[in-house]
Amino acid sequence: MATAFGGPEVVEIREVDLGEPGDGMVLVEVRAAGVNPIDYKLYSGAFGTDSSRLPMPLGAEASGVVLAVGANADGPAGPVSVGDEVIVLADGAYAERIIAPAGSVLPKPASLDWAEAASYLLTAATAWDIVELSGVGEGDCVLIHGASGSVGSQAVQLAVHRGAQVIGTASPRNLDAVRALGAVAVPYGDGLLDRVRTAAPDGVDVALDTVGTDEAVDVSLALVEDRTRIVTIAAFGRAADEGFPSVGGGNAESAARRERARLTLLDLAGSVVTVTIAAKYPLDEAARAHRELGTNHPRGKYVLEP
Numbered sequence: 001m002a003t004a005f006g007g008p009e010v011v012e013i014r015e016v017d018l019g020e021p022g023d024g025m026v027l028v029e030v031r032a033a034g035v036n037p038i039d040y041k042l043y044s045g046a047f048g049t050d051s052s053r054l055p056m057p058l059g060a061e062a063s064g065v066v067l068a069v070g071a072n073a074d075g076p077a078g079p080v081s082v083g084d085e086v087i088v089l090a091d092g093a094y095a096e097r098i099i100a101p102a103g104s105v106l107p108k109p110a111s112l113d114w115a116e117a118a119s120y121l122l123t124a125a126t127a128w129d130i131v132e133l134s135g136v137g138e139g140d141c142v143l144i145h146g147a148s149g150s151v152g153s154q155a156v157q158l159a160v161h162r163g164a165q166v167i168g169t170a171s172p173r174n175l176d177a178v179r180a181l182g183a184v185a186v187p188y189g190d191g192l193l194d195r196v197r198t199a200a201p202d203g204v205d206v207a208l209d210t211v212g213t214d215e216a217v218d219v220s221l222a223l224v225e226d227r228t229r230i231v232t233i234a235a236f237g238r239a240a241d242e243g244f245p246s247v248g249g250g251n252a253e254s255a256a257r258r259e260r261a262r263l264t265l266l267d268l269a270g271s272v273v274t275v276t277i278a279a280k281y282p283l284d285e286a287a288r289a290h291r292e293l294g295t296n297h298p299r300g301k302y303v304l305e306p
């Protein structure tokens with residue numbers, strides 16, 4: 001839990017009595033919890049410092065085994081039963097056990113191990129959201145900023161799957177990984193606009209920004225004529241100012257689109273859309289994982305293991 005607003009030093013382990021799962025609820029023994037940038041942004045103060053949110057349970061996705069169910073424990077894929085191997089999308093996923101609404105409990109695909117299953121669905125649904133909203137289709141040329149990142153790499157895979165030609169930006173050390181996903185890889189930084197123009201001589205139809213820098217936004221605006229086909233998950237201020245869509249951050253349409261995509265994404269897991277694990281940490285080293293995620297450029301996800 002985060003016991004205050006601040007840096008990773010405010011993260012502590014706390015004992016909580018969970019009790020039994022009530023109506024529509026499910027108790028899950030966590031095998032792995034996925035780490036996402038939003039986990040530390042929420043207690044950083046970037047989204048306000050309302051003290052009623054403290055202490056703040058951390059984490060939003062986990063994998064594990066169902067230990068007990070309340071009445072009416074129906075999930076998106078049907079009734080949830082004791083012993084099911086599942087993915088849980090719920091607040092407080094950094095835990096040994098979690099009680100979550102059955103609606104947030106989905107079957108773990110056999111194609112993913114525990115760490116991968118705990119790290120898959122939030123980013124894959126975000127990637128789906130931006131690919132879907134921008135209408136990526138056969139023959140489109142799609143520029144993806146942050147193609148080596150968790151959301152970006154899955155957006156590359158979904159766009160390639162739809163028959164698009166993809167150009168992905170990354171740091172020099174991650175370019176090979178972006179190429180391996182089926183994209184043309186270009187390093188971000190000074191001169192990006194010229195490098196993308198060279199890689200896409202016939203023009204760029206869609207730009208998906210998973211980074212949020214002015215560089216990513218400026219290059220997207222310079223290349224893509226139709227602003228409805230520029231979508232960002234991070235540059236909310238620029239999107240509002242310049243009149244192109246952003247997703248996430250409490251956007252109801254975006255949340256509904258992601259929810260509708262979950263079962264499809266489970267079918268695509270491990271084949272069309274993969275997840276890479278960069279490092280595993282014991283649960284009690286969550287603060288270290290946050291410190292490193294905020295400063296390193298890991299190629300893949302950090303995972304906590306109880």
Ligand SMILES: NC(=O)c1ccc[n+]([C@@H]2O[C@H](COP(=O)([O-])OP(=O)(O)OC[C@H]3O[C@@H](n4cnc5c(N)ncnc54)[C@H](OP(=O)(O)O)[C@@H]3O)[C@@H](O)[C@H]2O)c1
Nearest residue numbers: 037126146148149150151170171174188211233247248297
């Ligand atoms: N709106 C939403 O619903 C939503 C959902 C999920 C995530 N997010 C946000 O989206 C962002 C990405 O999330 P993620 O989980 O994909 O993060 P991530 O795995 O850490 O990926 C970050 C990506 O950004 C690239 N990058 C880092 N610094 C850059 C720079 N100066 N210029 C260009 N690219 C740079 C990285 O490339 P290298 O590693 O190769 O340097 C990497 O590809 C985060 O800000 C996160 O909070 C928003």
